């Protein structure tokens with residue numbers, strides 16, 4: 001029984017078969033990459049896993065339990081956190097609030113506690129420190145640069161104590177120095193046991209950070225395996241060349 | 245580092261953030277409350293303050309309603325154009341309890357509020373499946389639906405309406421009960437709004453207003469939050485209706501169930517600053533006083549409506565986020581008005 005199992009997922013938008021009988025799994029403790037040419041269906045798979053859209057058929061199992069019909073907030077609370085390809089911030093709220101809004105509440109009365117509890121404040125500041133943007137804690141999120149927003153989102157997904165973190169193009173539009181930072185953070189968290197599923201176009205990042213690598217094209221999984229195997233796989237090369 | 249240190253001291257008392265660090269606000273609010281509590285007594289001396297008392301209780305009523313509307317319309321970002329339905333429900337419920345069961349509206353007002361909240365819950369479950377313009381239309385439809393029902397419900401007077409017994413009080417003190425009742429509602433509604441603004445619930449509502457998908461993925465049960473916000477926003481509106489109906493002593497669907505009345509709540513909240521605690525208060529005061537001034541100058545003609553509309557446009561031109569919202573954004577909000 002794998003940690004996260006995607007079984008035969010299918011989703012079409014009108015005439016476009018965005019995800020086509022897609023099957024793969026993510027092992028606990030791995031940093032699994034999901035790659036493929038533009039439009040391969042990677043983001044759609046993310047949306048299906050996190051419940052933002054419902055599949056036409058197929059299912060998603062997390063820790064052995066089916067989560068296909070669950071709502072996104074339930075899936076997040078079950079332990080799956082994600083970032084978005086184009087970072088989505090709550091711009092009118094402070095960076096600190098962007099983090100704390102993710103922390104779970106239990107029961108009705110919990111809702112009417114102060115918006116930021118002491119232990120949440122401490123945890124959020126620790127995470128901001130971890131990604132190196134503590135000084136921005138009280139800025140409105142909309143004032144942040146693109147890279148800073150990515151760091152904020154990265155810190156924010158960790159607020160929920162996730163078991164699985166899904167990152168949609170963490171390196172996209174990020175400068176090389178910052179990219180090194182992010183990669184180092186991912187490695188550190190993974191060494192402490194956190195599982196990652198990462199969509200990424202930057203092949204250096206994929207090949208150095210991730211294993212296994214799952215390759216999608218036209219909504220289907222066309223290959224999976226260790227990075228070296230994938231690099232040498234003619235089907236994969238063709239999928240990428242065919243696009244270019 | 246001082247900003248962070250500041251936030252930490254605020255966190256010592258999560259319920260009342262920053263109250264210790266904003267003395268001007270504390271003293272202003274305490275003084276204002278005492279003045280408002282004592283003010284009606286001037287009528288015992290001069291006996292000529294009835295008009296002023298009326299204006300004040302009318303403003304209190306709208307402060308209570310606009311602050312409540314702000315919970316769903318401001319914090320959550322769902323513009324309801326049907327909130328007077330809750331007002332009508334409150335008025336009719338207490339009216340019926342008075343006419344048929346001889347129980348004073350001052351006693352049944354809390355129940356009226358809870359009833360309005362219950363209806364809000366049911367309506368919310370359905371209409372909050374939509375968003376944007378579709379949601380607005382669904383709330384307008386709610387007005388029409390309730391109006392047709394009330395028009396045809398003989399027990400509550402149908403379209404002819406329901407006459408309530410007139411309270412038997414000396415004219416110098418006749419405005420006292422509604423004055424104090426509305427003051428209580430205004431204070432209660434603003435306090436509720438303030439508490440929500442500083443709660444986890446409020447944080448979630450603000451997240452919903454900015455990016456609902458993001459809020460949901462952050463782990464917020466957005467449906468539950470929205471429905472709860474809608475229901476809570478009906479509570480004080482229902483109670484206000486109950487007191488106001490008794491004050492008017494006459495209930496009729498075509499007085500209580502017009503879109504214009506719901507629109508006024510929206511306009512005054514926008515004027516003051518939606519999504520802020522003080523905005524609906526400032527908005528209600530400015531809107532009602534301006535409207536009253538125009539009526540006194542121009543009479544009850546269409547002109548006073550035009551004048552109020554022009555004022556709205558001019559203010560929003562210079563204060564696009566409303567008076568309180570824009571001053572706050574520019575860092576020019578006087579401390580006594582900073583209730584965030």
Ligand SMILES: Nc1ncnc2c1ncn2[C@@H]1O[C@H](COP(=O)(O)OP(=O)(O)OP(=O)(O)O)[C@@H](O)[C@H]1O
Nearest residue numbers: 013016018036037038039040041042043044045085
């Ligand atoms: N909401 C939608 N409505 C219609 N079509 C969609 C929708 N979302 C995705 N698609 C289509 O589905 C296909 C897969 O898109 P998806 O975003 O999953 O690709 P991707 O692998 O993430 O691509 P990229 O690397 O460019 O981000 C594309 O053809 C896209 O146009």
Ligand SMILES: [Mg+2]
Nearest residue numbers: 042043044085
């Ligand atoms: Mg994508």
